[in-house]
Amino acid sequence: MGGLLYNFHQNLDFSVNAGTSFRLPTAIELGANGIHHGSFRHEQGNPDLNSEKGFVIDTKLNYSKNSFNASVSPYLYYFKNYIFLNPSGEFSILPHAGQIYKFTQTSALLSGVEISLNKTFAEKWKTLFSFEYLYTKQINKDRSKNFPLPFTPPINGYAEIGYEFLKRSKTFNNAEFFSNVTFAFRQERIAQNEEITPGYSLLGGGFRTRVNMNGFKTTINLQATNIFNIKYYNHTSFYRALKIPEMGRNIQLMIKIPFK
Incomplete structure (x- = not known):
């Protein structure tokens, strides 16, 4: 090499x-x-x-x-x-x-x-x-x-736009609202005896920030994926053969607290 x-x-x-x-x-x-x-x-x-x-x-x-x-x-x-x-x-x-x-x-x-x-x-x-x-x-x-x-992955991509605010705040750092889209094209370049997988586009978004209050530090991330609950399949997933779609609408709240 x-x-x-x-x-x-x-x-x-x-x-x-x-x-x-x-x-x-x-x-x-x-x-x-x-x-x-x-x-x-x-x-x-x-x-x-x-x-x-x-x-x-x-x-x-x-x-x-x-x-x-x-x-x-x-x-x-x-x-x-x-x-x-x-x-x-x-x-x-x-x-x-x-x-x-x-x-x-x-x-x-x-x-x-x-x-x-x-x-x-x-x-x-x-x-x-x-x-x-x-x-x-x-x-x-x-x-x-x-x-x-x-099991060749289709053409796929990801795009995100975010807006930062509260830049002068001592409590909130890197506060940001964001929106994103994940997409994959229809996969029709397949091996013999494979099935074509339809394409999809998924919308997501959320809010994230770092918090510092009197020495207490934490990171907060609230996000949603597949907001419109689209039914879609991953061409490389094991569940594809069973006709089981990928995860639907998903909302997560993650709070990270570091300990010294």
């Missing part, structure tokens, strides 16, 4: 890392044959699996000036014999097991990019945005079998 960091100037830098990877197949990947009760599926190992070997390169371009920060991180992984759990389309004879998921291996490509932006306006308004995209592909001699890898 090797890396390089280059500073173009005080606000802009670029880094790159490249290397190889090696992994022996685990005992489960080699010999499992039965229902995995944590993932609710019949998993079947393969004793003929070879060691996993791959090549990796990841880069990052980072820009920072005053109250603005941005970073872009593309990456690329190539494996000669990637080990993964593949939905076979064959149904298990075991009760309530569904289809058999078989550990298999093939050449594979995984590539993507992560983007992050944050900016403060007028010293009070804070904004944050993050975005992730992952592209996967099985590489076989028979090109008709070059499906995406199973």
Whole structure:
């Protein structure tokens, strides 16, 4: 593994890392044959699996000036014999097991990019945005079998805007109201025998602050997620196969008190 960091100037830098990877197949990947009760599926190992070997390169371009920060991180992984759990389309004879998921291996490509932006306006308004995209592909001699890898996360992102107030208060520090949205695109780049997962957008928000009263310090965070109680599925969740949606409307009050 090797890396390089280059500073173009005080606000802009670029880094790159490249290397190889090696992994022996685990005992489960080699010999499992039965229902995995944590993932609710019949998993079947393969004793003929070879060691996993791959090549990796990841880069990052980072820009920072005053109250603005941005970073872009593309990456690329190539494996000669990637080990993964593949939905076979064959149904298990075991009760309530569904289809058999078989550990298999093939050449594979995984590539993507992560983007992050944050900016403060007028010293009070804070904004944050993050975005992730992952592209996967099985590489076989028979090109008709070059499906995406199973359980590939969809394009997803997160955006938040917050307003700071009570800046002159001695009791309340970093008091902020905030609102956010979490989103994921429809995932239709799926492996054979996988199901398409619809996209979703979830609205959240809340209030957070640090409190200092006569030496007593605490942090208060009141937040709500999925405010409109949207029914949605996570493409990579174990519960997806059982048609169990993710958490609905959720309201949390967290109070953190440090003890010396």
